Amino acid sequence: MPDANPPLPLICASGVALWDARALFPDTAPRRRSRDAITGVAIHHDGTFLPPLETTNWHAELARLRAIYNHALAQGWLRFPYHAVGFQSGRAYLTLDILHSGSHVAGHNHHLAGIAAAGDYTQQQIPPSIYLALGTALAFLWGALERPLTDVRQHKVWDPAANTACPDSIAPGVVTAAADHLFPDTAPGPASPPAPARAGSQ
Numbered sequence: 001m002p003d004a005n006p007p008l009p010l011i012c013a014s015g016v017a018l019w020d021a022r023a024l025f026p027d028t029a030p031r032r033r034s035r036d037a038i039t040g041v042a043i044h045h046d047g048t049f050l051p052p053l054e055t056t057n058w059h060a061e062l063a064r065l066r067a068i069y070n071h072a073l074a075q076g077w078l079r080f081p082y083h084a085v086g087f088q089s090g091r092a093y094l095t096l097d098i099l100h101s102g103s104h105v106a107g108h109n110h111h112l113a114g115i116a117a118a119g120d121y122t123q124q125q126i127p128p129s130i131y132l133a134l135g136t137a138l139a140f141l142w143g144a145l146e147r148p149l150t151d152v153r154q155h156k157v158w159d160p161a162a163n164t165a166c167p168d169s170i171a172p173g174v175v176t177a178a179a180d181h182l183f184p185d186t187a188p189g190p191a192s193p194p195a196p197a198r199a200g201s202q
């Protein structure tokens with residue numbers, strides 16, 4: 001049965017929204033960590049084990065989140081694997097406390113945040129709304145950590161040994177740019193330029 005109400009919206013701006021669904025997906029064995037332990041972000045897609053995304057209403061989105069969660073529990077992963085999931089609707093959902101390690105990149109879960117795109121992004125054209133949703137989630141994590149996390153890489157780059165296509169066609173730099181665009185105050189400032197040479201001055 002679908003949920004009667006959507007999760008609590010945290011942020012709603014410029015047609016994109018971030019919803020807090022963490023209470024719906026309990027971490028059955030929390031692996032707590034400090035903010036300082038988190039040094040990077042892995043971008044994923046969920047397309048490796050779910051059918052293509054065909055609808056964008058939030059009932060369907062929650063059903064897909066439940067499918068991800070149930071799949072993870074069936075694998076013995078004990079928790080929602082990712083910290084947030086973004087959809088083509090532009091909505092993003094928080095799914096796991098950032099101070100709990102997820103279950104998304106072998107050998108790297110202790111120091112990464114995981115953000116997943118709903119759908120299969122092995123080859124297909126990426127809808128811009130996916131980038132907005134992922135950027136919204138990333139900007140939230142920056143705010144939660146009180147610092148920007150700019151070491152953003154695809155799952156396949158963090159763990160080449162996994163030999164995964166996750167996700168071939170999502171560019172991490174565009175996710176970071178989307179976060180920067182949505183919430184520029186949390187973004188890293190420009191590097192200080194080197195002091196100009198003062199040729200001719202005494």
Ligand SMILES: [Zn+2]
Nearest residue numbers: 044045155166
């Ligand atoms: Zn992945």
